[in-house]
Every structure is written in C-alpha cells, then in structure tokens.
Amino acid sequence: MSATVRNATLPGDPPGGRKAVAVWSIGVAVYFVAVIFRTSLGVAGLDAADRFHVGASALSTFSILQLLVYAGMQIPVGLLVDRLGTKKVLSIGALLFTVGQLGFAFSPTYGAALASRALLGCGDAMTFISVLRLGTRWFPARRGPMVAQLAGLVGMAGNLVSTLVLARLLHGIGWTPAFAGSALAGAVVLVLTLLFLKDHPEGMEPEPSPHRGAAYVRGQIAAAWREPGTRLGLWVHFTTQFPAMVFLLLWGLPFLVEAQGLSRATAGELLTLVVLSNMVIGLVYGQIVARHHAARLPLALGTVGATALLWAATLAYPGRHAPMWLLLVLCAVLGACGPASMLGFDFARPANPPERQGTASGITNMGGFIASMTTLFAIGVLLDATGDDYTVAFGSVFVLQALGVSQILRLRGRAARRERERLISSRIETVHVPA
Numbered sequence: 001m002s003a004t005v006r007n008a009t010l011p012g013d014p015p016g017g018r019k020a021v022a023v024w025s026i027g028v029a030v031y032f033v034a035v036i037f038r039t040s041l042g043v044a045g046l047d048a049a050d051r052f053h054v055g056a057s058a059l060s061t062f063s064i065l066q067l068l069v070y071a072g073m074q075i076p077v078g079l080l081v082d083r084l085g086t087k088k089v090l091s092i093g094a095l096l097f098t099v100g101q102l103g104f105a106f107s108p109t110y111g112a113a114l115a116s117r118a119l120l121g122c123g124d125a126m127t128f129i130s131v132l133r134l135g136t137r138w139f140p141a142r143r144g145p146m147v148a149q150l151a152g153l154v155g156m157a158g159n160l161v162s163t164l165v166l167a168r169l170l171h172g173i174g175w176t177p178a179f180a181g182s183a184l185a186g187a188v189v190l191v192l193t194l195l196f197l198k199d200h201p202e203g204m205e206p207e208p209s210p211h212r213g214a215a216y217v218r219g220q221i222a223a224a225w226r227e228p229g230t231r232l233g234l235w236v237h238f239t240t241q242f243p244a245m246v247f248l249l250l251w252g253l254p255f256l257v258e259a260q261g262l263s264r265a266t267a268g269e270l271l272t273l274v275v276l277s278n279m280v281i282g283l284v285y286g287q288i289v290a291r292h293h294a295a296r297l298p299l300a301l302g303t304v305g306a307t308a309l310l311w312a313a314t315l316a317y318p319g320r321h322a323p324m325w326l327l328l329v330l331c332a333v334l335g336a337c338g339p340a341s342m343l344g345f346d347f348a349r350p351a352n353p354p355e356r357q358g359t360a361s362g363i364t365n366m367g368g369f370i371a372s373m374t375t376l377f378a379i380g381v382l383l384d385a386t387g388d389d390y391t392v393a394f395g396s397v398f399v400l401q402a403l404g405v406s407q408i409l410r411l412r413g414r415a416a417r418r419e420r421e422r423l424i425s426s427r428i429e430t431v432h433v434p435a
Contacts, residue, residue, distance in 0.1 A: 013140045013141055014136075014137060014138050014139055014140060014200075014201055015140070015201065016138065016139045016140055016143065019201070020138035020139055020201070022196075023134070023138055023196070023197060023198055024131075024134055024135060024138055024139070024147070026189075026192050026193060026196055026197045027086065027090060027130060027131045027134040027193075027197060028131055028150075028151055028154045029189050029192065030090050030093065030094050030127055030130075030131070030189045030190075030192075030193055031127040031128055031131045031151060031154065031155055031158075032154050032155060032157060032158040032189075033094070033097075033158065033185045033186050033188075033189050034093070034094075034097050034123065034124045034127040034128075034155075034158070035124075035155040035156070035158030035159055035162075036158040036159075036161050036162050036166065036182065036185065037097050037100070037101045037120055037124065037182070037186070038066070038120070038121075038124050038158075038249070039158070039159045039162040039163075039248055039249060040101070040162050040166055040179065040182065041062055041063060041066075041117070041249065041250060042159075042162060042163075042248050042249050042250055042252065042253065042271070043162055043163060043166060043167035043170065043253065043268070043271075044166075044167075044170055044175075045059060045250050045251075045253055045254060046253065046254065046257070046264075047170060047175065048062065048113075051175060052109070052110040052113060053110075054110060055384060056254075056379075056380045056383040056384050056388070057380040057381055057383075057384050058110065059250070059380065060250060060251075060376045060377060060379065060380030061114065061380075062113070062114065062117050062250075063117075063249050063250045063372075063373075063376050064373050064376050064377050064380075065114055065117055065118050065121070066117045066118065066120060066121035066124075067121065067249075067369045067372055067373040067376065068121070068373055069118050069121035069122050069125065070121045070122075070124055070125040070369050071125075071366045071369040071370050071373060073121075073122060073125035073126070074125060074129065074362040074363065074365045074366040074369070075221060075359065075362045075363060075366070076362075077089065077125055077126050077129050077130075077358075077362055078129050078358040078359040078360070078361055078362025078363070079217055079220060079221075079358065079359055079362070080126075080358075081129055081130055081133045081358035081362075082133075082220070082355060082356070082357070082358040082359055085199040086130045086131075086133050086134045086137070086197065086199050087193065087194075087197045087198065087199050089126050089129075089130045090126065090127065090130045090131075090193050090197065091190060091193050091194055091197075092123070092126060093123040093124070093125070093126025093127050093130070094123065094127075094186055094189050094190040094193055095123065095190055096119055096120070096122050096123025096126070097119075097120045097122075097123030097124050097127075097186060098123070098183050098186025098187055098190060099119060099123075100116050100117065100118075100119035100120030100121070100122070100123060101116075101120055101179060101182060101183040101186060102116075102179075102180060102183040103115070103116035103119065104116040104117060104120065104179055105175070105176050105177075105178075105179030105180035105183065106176060106180070128151070128155070128365060129358055129361050129362050129365060131151050132148060132151065132345060132357070132358075132361050133357060133358050133361070134199075135147040135148065135151065136349075136354065136357055137199060137200040137201075138200070138201060142290070143290075144346070144349055145286055145289040145290045145346050146286040146287070146290050148286075148342050148345055148346070149282045149283065149285055149286030149289075149339060149342055150282075150283075150286065152278075152282055152338055152339060152341075152342045153278070153279050153282040153283065155338075156275050156278040156279050156282065156338055157275075157279065159248060159275045159278075160272065160275040160276070160279075163248075163268060163271045163272050163275060164268075164272060166178060166182060167268055169181065169182075220356060220359045221359060221363075223352075223356060224348075224352055224356050224359045224360040224363055225363060227348075227351040227352060227360070227418065228351070228411050228414040228415040228418050229347045229348055229350065229351025229352070229415045229418060229419055230347075230348045230351055230352065230360045230363055230364065231407075231411055231415075232344075232347045232348075232408065232411040232412060232415040233344035233345060233346075233347035233348035233351075233360075233363075233364040233367075234344065234348075234363055234364050234366060234367040235344075235367060235404050235407040235408050235411065236297075236300045236340075236341070236343055236344035236347060236367070236404075236408060237341045237344035237345075237364050237365065237366075237367035237368040238367030238368055238370065238371045238400075238404045238407075239300070239304050239367075239371070239400070239401055239403075239404025239405060239407075239408060240300055240303055240304060240307075240337050240340035240341040240343070240344070240368070240404075241337055241338065241340075241341035241367070241368025241369075241371065241372065242337075242368055242371035242372040242374075242375050242397075242400060243307050243311065243334060243337050243375075243397055243401075244274060244278070244334040244335065244337035244338055245337070245368060245369075245372040246372055246375045246376055246379065246397075247271075247274065247334055248271060248274060248275070249372065249376070250376060251376070251379050251394075252267070252270075252271055252274070253267050253268070253271065255390050255394070256270055256271075256327070258388065258390070259321075259388075259390035259391075260321045260322060260327065261320075261321050262327075270327060270328070270331045271331075273328065273331040273332060273335070274331045274332075274334045274335050275335070276335070277331065277332045277333075277334070277335020277336070278335040278336070278337075278338045278339065279335075280335070281335055281336045281338075281339045282338065282339040282342070284339075285299060285336075285339040285340070285342070285343070286339070286342075289343065289346060293346075296343045296346050296347065297343075297408075297412060299340060299343060300340050300343045300344075300408070301405070301408065303333075303336045303337060303339075303340035304340070304401055304404070304405060306333050306336065307333055307334065307336070307337060307401070308397075308398060308401055310326075310329060310330045310333045310334075311330065311394065311397055311398070312398075313326060313330075314326055314327065314330050315390075315391045315394055315395065316391075341368050344364045344367065344368075345361060345364055345365075347364075347415060347419075348360045348361060348363070348364045349361075350419055350422060350423070351415070351418065351419060351422070371400050371404070374400060375396055375397060375400060378393070378396040379393040379394065379396060380393075382395075382396065
C-alpha cells in the first residue's frame with residue numbers, strides 16, 4: 001500500500017522546532033560577532049589612515065588582505081565542516097577572530113595591524129559556512145531559503161552594531177579601548193559554542209564517512225564544481241554582493257565625506273540605512289523565494305540592474321555633489337545586495353547532496369569576496385592614480401558587474417536543466433512510502 005507524499009517532511013529531514021532555533025541561534029551569534037569585527041574597519045578607515053600614517057592604497061590593503069584570507073579559506077573551511085562538524089570549526093573560528101580583533105587594538109605598527117586583520121579574516125572565514133551547515137542539519141529543507149536569509153539578516157545586524165556602537169566608542173574612548181572592549185564579545189560566543197552547540201539533533205547523526213585522504217578532498221571539490229548550480233551560485237554571489245560590501249567595509253565613508261561633502265555623522269547615518277535596508281529586504285527576499293523558487297534569478301539580476309543604475313546616476317550627476325535624495329536611494333538599493341547574494345546558495349544547495357553541502361557553499365561564498373577584494377584594490381589604486389577622483393575609481397564596479405552577469409546568463413540554462421533532473425529523480429525515490 002502506498003500514499004503520495006505532498007508537502008511533507010522527507011525521510012531524514014530534520015524536524016526543526018524550538019531546540020533547533022536555540023542551537024542555531026548560538027551559531028548565528030558567532031557569525032554576528034564575526035561581522036562586527038569584519039566591518040569594524042569600515043567606520044575606522046580614516047582613523048586607521050591617521051594612526052598608521054598610510055594612504056588610500058595601503059589603507060585598502062587592510063580589507064584586501066582580510067578578504068584574501070577569507071576567500072582563500074572558503075573551500076578548506078567547507079571541507080573542514082563536512083569533515084569535523086560545525087561545533088569544532090565554529091570554535092576555532094571564534095578563537096581566531098577574537099585574537100585578531102584584540103591584536104588589532106594593540107598593534108603599534110602597520111605591519112602588526114595587517115597580521116591581526118589576516119588572523120581575523122581567517123577566523124571570520126569559518127563562521128558563515130558553518131552556520132549554513134548548522135541550518136541544514138537542524139531545519140527541514142523547505143525552510144532552507146528563509147533560514148539562510150535570516151542568518152544573513154543577523155549578520156547585517158552585526159554591521160549595524162559597527163556603524164552605530166563601535167563608531168561612537170571609537171570616537172569616545174579611543175582606538176585601543178574600543179577594539180579591545182569589542183573583543184570581549186568574541187570570548188562570550190566562544191564559551192557559548194563550547195558549552196551548548198550541537199552539530200545535529202539526537203538520532204540524526206550522519207552516516208560514517210569513508211577514509212578522507214587527498215583523493216577524497218579533490219573528488220569533493222571536483223564533484224561540487226562540476227555541478228552547474230554550484231558555479232551559477234558562485235557567479236550570483238560574485239555579482240550581487242560586492243557593491244555593498246566595498247561600500248560598508250571601507251570606501252563608503254570616505255566617498256560620502258570626501259567626494260560628497262557630508263559630515264561624518266551624516267555619512268554614518270547613510271551607512272546605517274544600507275544595513276537597515278538589507279535587513280528588511282532580506283526578509284522579503286526570503287519569503288518570496290520560499291514561496292516562488294523560480295524568482296531566484298529575476299531577483300538577483302534585478303538587484304544587479306538597480307545597483308548599476310543608481311551608481312551610474314550618482315557618479316554621473318552633473319552637480320559637484322549628488323543630491324541627498326539620490327544618495328538615500330542609492331544606499332537603500334545597496335541594501336538589497338546582501339540578500340541577493342544569499343540567493344547564490346539557493347542555486348548551490350539543491351545541486352549537491354548533504355555530504356557535499358559545506359564544500360559547495362564554500363565555493364559559492366568565494367564569489368562575492370573575490371569580487372569585493374578586487375574592487376577594494378582597484379578603487380584604492382585608482383584613487384591614488386587620479387588624485388582621489390571617486391568617479392573614476394568607483395567606475396570599476398561596472399566592470400565586475402558586467403563580467404558576473406555574462407557568466408550568470410551563460411550558466412543559467414544548464415543549471416536549471418540539472419536542477420529539474422535532480423528534482424525528478426528525488427520525487428521518484430520518495431513519492432511512494434509505506435502507509
């Protein structure tokens with residue numbers, strides 16, 4: 001006897017529930033603190049230039065090195081999460097980014113500060129992939145898009161703390177007390193992770209894995225990369241994330257203050273608007289994709305188009321400074337970049353089996369950070385070469401957007417066909433269960 005399964009939890013699907021929310025919240029708290037530390041330089045860029053006596057190119061090196069480490073760690077972290085589990089990887093990450101933030105507080109030289117940011121980037125790299133894996137282990141698959149968007153939303157709340165709280169502490173109590181004090185948050189989430197985090201619900205332990213030598217690692221990476229959905233996810237992440245990341249991480253405040261003639265307070269409010277817009281749009285995008293899976297690509301491409309249009313209007317404005325209304329709209333639209341980048345994982349997730357989720361997510365997550373790193377470097381070099389001409393420097397945004405869109409359009413057909421094939425195969429395997 002058989003029954004058709006409709007909108008039911010698939011065999012082996014996690015049940016979710018309050019305990020899932022509690023455990024997942026600990027992992028998200030680690031990511032929240034990591035984002036505070038990651039974006040802390042965004043509100044301290046001008047102070048860092050004065051403290052270490054460096055120009056635009058050297059200043060951008062802080063963020064470039066941090067993102068270089070982050071991007072380079074994504075595939076190794078994905079493999080580590082698949083191999084060691086979420087708790088161990090998150091614990092190591094929390095330890096590293098806390099030490100990095102503390103080192104940045106006390107760094108006496110530019111070189112020491114660079115080393116601290118690299119260590120911070122290494123720890124930060126271990127957080128988001130782990131949180132995504134935690135979500136897939138504790139929540140049903142149908143909740144995946146919303147859980148991922150909520151994780152991104154909490155991360156942006158960390159950015160909000162940097163913009164509102166850390167910026168005030170920095171200008172109130174000074175560099176060392178502000179950064180050293182913030183490092184205490186890292187110690188708190190490390191203790192919570194060690195005491196309370198669990199990799200999976202009881203009774204849902206993953207099957208024992210085979211010997212994981214170099215050949216297995218290469219096979220995991222190659223298998224994930226062969227899936228068009230993984231590559232499409234990478235390019236969606238690449239194309240959507242970096243405009244807001246570059247703006248919030250380093251160059252937004254100098255652009256608004258030096259190029260647009262705003263006060264630091266007003267510029268800080270606009271950065272806050274980007275974060276608030278991100279949080280609102282993240283909830284909207286999560287709901288839309290959860291109900292209409294086909295909306296993923298239109299949302300991603302629409303975000304890219306809107307971002308390009310607003311940047312073009314701002315940079316090409318005929319007056320000396322763009323009007324406030326245009327800057328407000330620009331910052332509101334930049335808030336959509338983070339939620340749109342999360343859509344990349346919604347292409348990679350259904351393209352890969354559970355034992356490869358960490359690796360596939362790591363590949364996808366590299367995209368936006370490679371684009372951000374490239375743009376941070378290009379803007380710094382162009383500012384130095386043109387005497388701080390922000391119009392020319394920020395023109396580099398359009399080059400990377402064009403590259404990303406071309407790759408998305410190239411891969412979208414193959415990814416859609418492959419996803420349909422996997423869905424049909426899954427339905428054949430699960431449509432009949434004993435009644």
